[in-house]
Amino acid sequence: MLEIGPIFRALMRNKVGAVLIAIQIAITMTIIVNSVFMIVERNEKMQRQSGLDEANTFHISSVGFGEGFNPRSTVEADLAQLRALPGVVDAIQINALPISGGGWSMGLQTEPGAEHDGTGVAVYMVDEHGINALDVEVIAGENFAPSDIRWRASRSPTWPNKVILTKAMVEKLFPDSPWADAVGKTVYINDNDPMIISGIIDKLQAPWVGWDNVENAMLSPERMEFTATRYLIRTQPGQRDRLMPEVEEMLASSNKQRVIRGMRTVEEDRERSYRGDSAMIKILTTVMVILTIVTALGIVGLASFSVNRRRKQIGTRRALGASQGAILRYFMLENFLISSVGVVLGAGLTIGLNILLVNTFEMNPMNWYYIPIGMLVLWLVGQVAVYGPARRAAGIAPATATRTV
Amino acid sequence: MLVMNDIKKVFRTDLVETHALRDFNLQVDEGDFVAVTGPSGSGKTTFLNIAGLLETFEGGQYLLDGQDVSQLNDKARSQLRNEKIGFIFQSFNLIPDLDLFDNVDVPLRYRGFNAAERKRRIESALEMVGLANRMKHLPAQLSGGQQQRVAIARALAGEPRFLLADEPTGNLDTKMAHSVMELLKEINQAGTTIVMVTHDPSLARDAKRNIYVRDGKVSELHSVGQELPDAANA
Amino acid sequence: MFSYYLRLAFKSLRRNPILSALMVAAIALGIGSSMTTITVNYLMSADPIPEKSDQLYYVQVDSWDPNNPYDDESNDPPNQLTWTDATNLMRAKQAPAQTAMAKSGGIIEPVNQDDKPFEASIRLAFNDFFSMFNVPFLYGNAWSDVADDERQQVIVLTRAINDKVFGGENSVGRSMVMAGKTFRVVGVMDNWQPTPKFYDVNNGAFDEVEEVYMPFYLKEELELPNWGNTNCWKSPEGEGFKAFLQSECINFQMWVELPTQADKADYLAFLDNYAQEQKALGRFPRPLNNRLSNVMEWMENQQVVADDARMMMWLSFMFLAVCLLNTIGLLLAKFTGKSAEIGLRRAVGASKGDLFAQHLVETGLIGVLGGLFGLGLALLGLEGIKSLYGNFVDNLASLDITLVIVGLLLALVSSIAAGLYPTWRACNIAPSSQLKSQ
Numbered sequence A: 001m002l003e004i005g006p007i008f009r010a011l012m013r014n015k016v017g018a019v020l021i022a023i024q025i026a027i028t029m030t031i032i033v034n035s036v037f038m039i040v041e042r043n044e045k046m047q048r049q050s051g052l053d054e055a056n057t058f059h060i061s062s063v064g065f066g067e068g069f070n071p072r073s074t075v076e077a078d079l080a081q082l083r084a085l086p087g088v089v090d091a092i093q094i095n096a097l098p099i100s101g102g103g104w105s106m107g108l109q110t111e112p113g114a115e116h117d118g119t120g121v122a123v124y125m126v127d128e129h130g131i132n133a134l135d136v137e138v139i140a141g142e143n144f145a146p147s148d149i150r151w152r153a154s155r156s157p158t159w160p161n162k163v164i165l166t167k168a169m170v171e172k173l174f175p176d177s178p179w180a181d182a183v184g185k186t187v188y189i190n191d192n193d194p195m196i197i198s199g200i201i202d203k204l205q206a207p208w209v210g211w212d213n214v215e216n217a218m219l220s221p222e223r224m225e226f227t228a229t230r231y232l233i234r235t236q237p238g239q240r241d242r243l244m245p246e247v248e249e250m251l252a253s254s255n256k257q258r259v260i261r262g263m264r265t266v267e268e269d270r271e272r273s274y275r276g277d278s279a280m281i282k283i284l285t286t287v288m289v290i291l292t293i294v295t296a297l298g299i300v301g302l303a304s305f306s307v308n309r310r311r312k313q314i315g316t317r318r319a320l321g322a323s324q325g326a327i328l329r330y331f332m333l334e335n336f337l338i339s340s341v342g343v344v345l346g347a348g349l350t351i352g353l354n355i356l357l358v359n360t361f362e363m364n365p366m367n368w369y370y371i372p373i374g375m376l377v378l379w380l381v382g383q384v385a386v387y388g389p390a391r392r393a394a395g396i397a398p399a400t401a402t403r404t405v
Numbered sequence B: 001m002l003v004m005n006d007i008k009k010v011f012r013t014d015l016v017e018t019h020a021l022r023d024f025n026l027q028v029d030e031g032d033f034v035a036v037t038g039p040s041g042s043g044k045t046t047f048l049n050i051a052g053l054l055e056t057f058e059g060g061q062y063l064l065d066g067q068d069v070s071q072l073n074d075k076a077r078s079q080l081r082n083e084k085i086g087f088i089f090q091s092f093n094l095i096p097d098l099d100l101f102d103n104v105d106v107p108l109r110y111r112g113f114n115a116a117e118r119k120r121r122i123e124s125a126l127e128m129v130g131l132a133n134r135m136k137h138l139p140a141q142l143s144g145g146q147q148q149r150v151a152i153a154r155a156l157a158g159e160p161r162f163l164l165a166d167e168p169t170g171n172l173d174t175k176m177a178h179s180v181m182e183l184l185k186e187i188n189q190a191g192t193t194i195v196m197v198t199h200d201p202s203l204a205r206d207a208k209r210n211i212y213v214r215d216g217k218v219s220e221l222h223s224v225g226q227e228l229p230d231a232a233n234a
Numbered sequence C: 001m002f003s004y005y006l007r008l009a010f011k012s013l014r015r016n017p018i019l020s021a022l023m024v025a026a027i028a029l030g031i032g033s034s035m036t037t038i039t040v041n042y043l044m045s046a047d048p049i050p051e052k053s054d055q056l057y058y059v060q061v062d063s064w065d066p067n068n069p070y071d072d073e074s075n076d077p078p079n080q081l082t083w084t085d086a087t088n089l090m091r092a093k094q095a096p097a098q099t100a101m102a103k104s105g106g107i108i109e110p111v112n113q114d115d116k117p118f119e120a121s122i123r124l125a126f127n128d129f130f131s132m133f134n135v136p137f138l139y140g141n142a143w144s145d146v147a148d149d150e151r152q153q154v155i156v157l158t159r160a161i162n163d164k165v166f167g168g169e170n171s172v173g174r175s176m177v178m179a180g181k182t183f184r185v186v187g188v189m190d191n192w193q194p195t196p197k198f199y200d201v202n203n204g205a206f207d208e209v210e211e212v213y214m215p216f217y218l219k220e221e222l223e224l225p226n227w228g229n230t231n232c233w234k235s236p237e238g239e240g241f242k243a244f245l246q247s248e249c250i251n252f253q254m255w256v257e258l259p260t261q262a263d264k265a266d267y268l269a270f271l272d273n274y275a276q277e278q279k280a281l282g283r284f285p286r287p288l289n290n291r292l293s294n295v296m297e298w299m300e301n302q303q304v305v306a307d308d309a310r311m312m313m314w315l316s317f318m319f320l321a322v323c324l325l326n327t328i329g330l331l332l333a334k335f336t337g338k339s340a341e342i343g344l345r346r347a348v349g350a351s352k353g354d355l356f357a358q359h360l361v362e363t364g365l366i367g368v369l370g371g372l373f374g375l376g377l378a379l380l381g382l383e384g385i386k387s388l389y390g391n392f393v394d395n396l397a398s399l400d401i402t403l404v405i406v407g408l409l410l411a412l413v414s415s416i417a418a419g420l421y422p423t424w425r426a427c428n429i430a431p432s433s434q435l436k437s438q
């Protein structure tokens, strides 16, 4: 363009200031691009669906105490009561809740024997209402029949002979055949105990949102004879908040031999489980914004100074025939050159930091297109920041040239 | 040709209004060499600034080469400055971060010449002021006289019709001042019209024509003692 | 002279108020963000029991699956013990002090019939727990050795639970019903919250301490439930609680106190010996891999400092770097703008040293101002972290006096470091250069 050569040579005589801004831009770009990448990643993670009807589902725990407490009759009575409640779509007893942070996992394998590796899977013990209450869809095979449901005693090591798996789990277990073919096949739990796949459901997440196998889940047809247990209740749309206190009160008063506690909506579970991620997103966003402002103000400050220092020079240029536009362009171009050095350096640093983060924190490598976008954004930030001082430079009167100091 | 009729210029600050020029009248002909003298604060620089389109004025008429400049916008004024006018300043106004080559290059860039043309002009301009061998030096590495020669080279590189100089020798010793004056005379000889503000009567005497400014007016117009024959005819 | 320089510094700051504000703000932001993350990291990685953290050792023995190591990557032994190993090691009593432990919970039925029953967390432990970890007592004491061995139903309460159940009275000797059994209170702890909660980091390194403490063997006696992580490489053989306790499932932790390196070596030899014995019994199918980690080693091994916290600290240091570069640039511009004044001072006889001191005072002043504002921002940042992460970080987000001093020093040092180059440049302006025009 117009005068890159002389601008560049003039810059080289004032290296330090230019280099400072370039480094500043480079580090800013490094932080911003890596932050944006992390934000996008975490946002994607947070956007994943649990499979539940999240807006209309809540859960509550019941802990029995005292000698007379009978877990089996309590569960039966509770479920009958809950399912009869107007506004309740369905209710089940369940051992753990998706995306809640705590639960059971087991390994499933396609061949029996301790020498074979299992695939990790989250275990949900539910009865035949599980499909409806969890709002999942059987996409192959069929739901459990009432006769499939057994009672699990506390600390029983045995398993029922049927299982329903998520599609993701099936695909992990049988990577080489179409997932729908898995219905009827046998998988082994506890190394050797066979379970026949009776159905496949579309989607249900594990309790641990940070787990690599978060999409792996199984439904086991059983109710639990435990003193401490949980119910999951799915309501009709809009009924949840009305029903929650009602359910709590109903369960508490129906049986005095237990404590009712830990009533929470799935939305709260989600909020808790992703709190770290959402906090990180907010913090990173704040850091990015502040950093951009700091860098931009730094550019404004230095550019203002350099304009002031060069008033005479600018006047002279004007006297020698530079139009206002030419002066404006001069400063914009100067900043463009500095930014260019900065963003090129920044591209390297960005990749470097990403590699470091990948190695240290097991993050994913960054997609390549973040780099050019980041460069473009910082170029723009520089141009916007320098525009004000450049405008002021362009406004310097040509007559400044003839003023003696 | 440069014609000023009843030019007025007022500087307004918070406290005072300064009438820097009042009804300023002057005509400078093609090929002239005018020395402007006058007490400090009388309006010499203001006149030069207006003549060089560095400053606007409030009343009167200014024709540059027969063109009325009062209605021109900044871009057009910049272009006129660039093409028709060369400036020489008391304090040289070289850009300290640029070497001599780049300094002389400054107006040529705005002219839009191609690289080869610029190079040719820069070299011949520096040649003319005798500094062609110091092209890669920085202004700070030169003496005052040399710096002013570079400034002259810069003013001449665009081959302007008018050369305006505001006390070009004000920061130079007598010897240097005279050598710069000789250079200006040569330039004038070659056809460039020169208007020069100066304090130094001995230098003013070397010009073809002298005007005296007082209180923002050309109060006295007297010819120099030994008039040159062609100036008398003009 | 210092006060003269200080006055000049103030004047100089006032001369370009916007620029000065920019520099102070840049330093404040950099310091604020760094101090926030440093605080969180410092507290996360703090030594929770500095007086004896190098004498307390976490015990690990490798009882895991012959086909798969417990941890594929690090080859670390399992991070908890089986019931069998915990009780065997306790019975051996090979360390001067030792405690196996586990987390559990149960329903408390308050003495006052009007109060509702509620659930509380339990730490099962041996009486050495209290002396090993320097637990302060408000009333009473730890239970006796006999209580441990005879599985007596005695409990120690936290202050909060004592307030809740007994209204804060000295409840020693009184009884309380929990998990359907009646217990005798032997002690009430004073406020105690090690941060991190080092003695059981795999159940929440920054959780609150458990509410009720009782002898370890009551786990078996009362069939108390497992709270916290349970991990099995093979299922229990047979039904019921006994089968679980005899299984290879890990749910128990153990700490020993070993005052000298010799004690440690002896104990490690004992563990290796124990593992050989177990091998003879058909257990411990894996190669010998037993380990003793002192408190800080254990915190390190368990990666108690969250990745996010470390990442934030790195980012905030980079942030600080940007802010300092900013300040260097602005100072450079500012001092260059003062070159006429500097030239003049040189001309009237100021030495380079004088000017250096003058400008260092000026940058120091900017640094101190930035540091003070930065500390304010750090307090704000910590409040922000609390509101973003919720209660669990309450213990992690408070400034103490050390951190305040660190913050101010960081601000001062970094601003002076930032000012060094601009100052040096300014002082090297030749007095003569000012006389030459332009």
Ligand SMILES: Nc1ncnc2c1ncn2[C@@H]1O[C@H](COP(=O)(O)OP(=O)(O)O)[C@@H](O)[C@H]1O
Binding pocket: B011, B012, B013, B018, B019, B020, B038, B039, B040, B041, B042, B043, B044, B045, B046, B047
């Ligand atoms: N930018 C300005 N603002 C206010 N007054 C000015 C300005 N420039 C010049 N003047 C005033 O106008 C008058 C003429 O100034 P100038 O043309 O510079 O005089 P000379 O060059 O003859 O010494 C002086 O009184 C001066 O103070």
Ligand SMILES: [Mg+2]
Binding pocket: B044, B045, B046
């Ligand atoms: Mg003048």
